[in-house]
Amino acid sequence: QAMPPGISSLVRRAALTHNDNHFNYEKTHNFKVHTFRGPHWCEYCANFMWGLIAQGVRCSDCGLNVHKQCSKHVPNDCQPDLKRIKKVYCCDLTTLVKAHNTQRPMVVDICIREIEARGLKSEGLYRVSGFTEHIEDVKMAFDRDGEKADISANIYPDINIITGALKLYFRDLPIPVITYDTYSKFIEAAKISNADERLEAVHEVLMLLPPAHYETLRYLMIHLKKVTMNEKDNFMNAENLGIVFGPTLMRPPEDSTLTTLHDMRYQKLIVQILIENEDVLF
Structure with missing residues (x-):
């Protein structure tokens, strides 16, 4: 029988916190x-x-x-061996977290920590683009130095370089955070007109994500919620962030421009719903 809504995410949360020092994500x-x-x-x-x-x-x-x-x-x-995992970007998400034995990709943790420390009030946060060459530098630093990569203000004073590096990390994933397998189910959920039913449907699809993907998404949404709480300074609300992060976090399994154009408003809506309801959904 189905668990009552909310219970399944509680069970999952308990499983996530249960064993903090070793993350038992399955990996093929x-x-x-x-x-x-x-x-x-x-x-x-x-x-x-x-x-x-x-x-x-x-x-x-x-x-x-x-x-x-x-x-x-x-x-x-x-159990991936760090010696075999040559890079951080473009590496499968579950593979990376298992190799580093972390709960989430360390790029996500390090970038978010930096952005929350000095960027939450920055106008157009995540919408304004950083200088591409500097973003590439950050990517190379992570690939080369892993968690020792220095992305502090004295090297990259422009916070948009850090937000750019984080968005690039998500775009470079071989399987997006919102996986190809769940993509169409999320789009279908977004099309439901009744808000409560839609939220319920989104929650059900979230439960289908692999644990490392779910955990990464959860952590990112808690962060983006903080971004929206500073809207009066940064002018970024959940809808604006949805426009930025929709195509960054989800891509249709078949690469067709038509599908992408057709789905854009639903991608935006999914991210908007995830941000606005992060406390209920995760």
């Missing part, structure tokens, strides 16, 4: 056909891998070596 292995030099045994069934070339598959995130047949039965327990 990223298997690629591999040619092993010298004799090799499958780490799943412990049997020999026959043949001279392409004897099996290796997970490029954690290095697990198994038979091609066995790869279908391996549980979703990939």
Whole structure:
């Protein structure tokens, strides 16, 4: 039977806080056909891998070596190895958080901390673009230095560079924060005219997001709510932020300009609803 609304998110929240030092997000292995030099045994069934070339598959995130047949039965327990994860941007979100053993991508935490420390009153926050070359610099700093990246005011006095770097992080994700799998369900929910039913529908789809995506979205919405609380200084309300973040957080699975244009108002509405109701939804 269905849980009453609100209960499921409470259960999920309890699960998230339950084990703070180790985030048990499930992750599938990223298997690629591999040619092993010298004799090799499958780490799943412990049997020999026959043949001279392409004897099996290796997970490029954690290095697990198994038979091609066995790869279908391996549980979703990939623990990415930092040595194998070469970059921070353009890396799958769950892979990144598992490699760093964090709850959310550290880019998100570090950028939001910086923006809340010195940018909440900045006019047109998130709408005004920062200088592209400087945004690229920030991206390279994260890829190179990870959580030690310095994005402080003495290097980047313009806060729009930090907001730009955060938006770029979301745009560069191979799977958007609002995943391809849930995209059409969110759009359908946005089309419901009754506000209460719409909120209920949005909540149901939120529960389908992978935990790392859900947690990232939750954290971002709490932040964007703070941005709207400073509207009299920054002139950014939930609708303005929806226009900026709609296409940043969600992209249609099939890349068609027509779909994108058609869906833009619903993308905006989804983000607007998430910001305005973050306390109820998450």
